[in-house]
Amino acid sequence: MLELAHFQVISAALFAIGIYGVLARRSAVLVLMSIELMLNAVNINLIGFAAYGDFTEGQRALGQVLIIFIITIAAAELALAIAIILRLYRNRSSVNVDDMNLLKW
8 A cells, every 4th residue: 555655755766866867967858857857756745745644625626736737837847948949959059058158158
């Protein structure tokens, strides 16, 4: 039987993998995927708390609505970031994060 601790361990592991991906990767696409992994780790944690917490039905519904908002914000962030990455690839022919110095003076 799954308990809240199982959800927290899975969430922490996914979040740690996401942190490693953000810090270690050079490709902007892989960094973006790591950020999405971190957002999904937060969602798993919220789902665990909503399912196993001692809450009323209204509070559980609020947790589910919060998860839907996070998914919506993640989709919008992904669309905007992909558009920026595609524009940088067209201008620079690279998606390497170290090569992106467009905002430097």
